[in-house]
Amino acid sequence: MATIRVPNEVPSPAQDSETLNQAFRGWGTDEKAIIRVLGKRNEFQRKRIRESYKDIYGKDLIDVLTSELSGDFMKAVVLWTYDPAERDARLANNVLTGKKKSIEKLKIIVEISCTTSPDHLIAVRKAYCSLFDSSLEEHIASSVPFPLAKVLVTLATSFRYDKEMADTEVATIEAGMLREAITAKQLDHDHVLYILGTRSIYQLRATFVAYKQSYGNTLDKDVDGCPGDADLRSLLQMVILCIESPEKHFAKVVRDSIEGFGTDEDSLTRGIVTRAEVDLMKARGEYFNMYSTSMDNAIIGDVSGDYKDFLLTLLGSNI
DSSP: OOOOOOOOOOOOOOHHHHHHHHHHSSSOOOHHHHHHHHHOOOOOHHHHHHHHHHHSSSSSHHHHHHHOHHHHHHHHHHHHHHHHHHHHHHHHHHHHHHHOOHHHHHHHHHHHSSSSHHHHHHHHHHHHHHHHSSSSSHHHHSOOTTTTHHHHHHHOOOOOOOOOOOOHHHHHHHHHHHHHHHHHHHOOOHHHHHHHHSOOOHHHHHHHHHHHHHHHHHHHHHHOOOOOOHHHHHHHHHHHHHHHHHHHHHHHHHHHHSSSOOHHHHHHHHHHTTTTTHHHHHHHHHHHHHHHHHHHHHHTOOOHHHHHHHHHHHHHHHO
């Protein structure tokens, strides 16, 4: 369930474009006006505003936002203004072109592959080809070490059935196949990739339940206890959590970004921006259940200024 609040009466794209253009004029930028407009418009409305702004003023709104704003506020607003498929394609590309491709960074590709709809994943792959003259899967294969690339390519090229159906007999059989791979210490076995990369989210959740019923432990726990490549274990655990409960995963993303020394603003921005129109309301609930405090208060206590106000607006607050 989404958290953004779109007003009952929304100005036309031309009117919103004019408001934004006025915000950019003069000695300073009216950040509050930008938050009021873009922070309270849905995907379709933002696309229309971007098109209208280009038609009226001859400039790409993204370019203007990038030049007029700064810091984490600018990054968050720009990321939000992108079409969601383009946004995810750019997030993936940032990971794949970066010098350090840590498991923490690669989780972005897992999120895109395992917590979005099949149609969205196809749209991301199309956007990636258009923007970067390479397919997402080719770029993963050429820049991520084996066996992590093997897992990520399998996930990124999946097209899952998205109806709420599951076959309990298949779940039991495939839980056994996963158990065999873990027992054999072969987490990148073809059976594991076949199951995780082809089955629907609902079928996989049934398989995870069948695994615990049959073997006493959760699949996540047994993967964690399997000897071998630590990065592969961590990656598969992310896959399992993203499939089992995207809301818990993103609650954890937000928590991890503000815990400890310093704030990981990029992760915090991603956790809020990419889910505000998807399931951030559920993630907020999971956050409270897991950490006994509200996500809103955690953000208020950790970041400040226009960046804080923009994130809270996406969370549904009236700023």
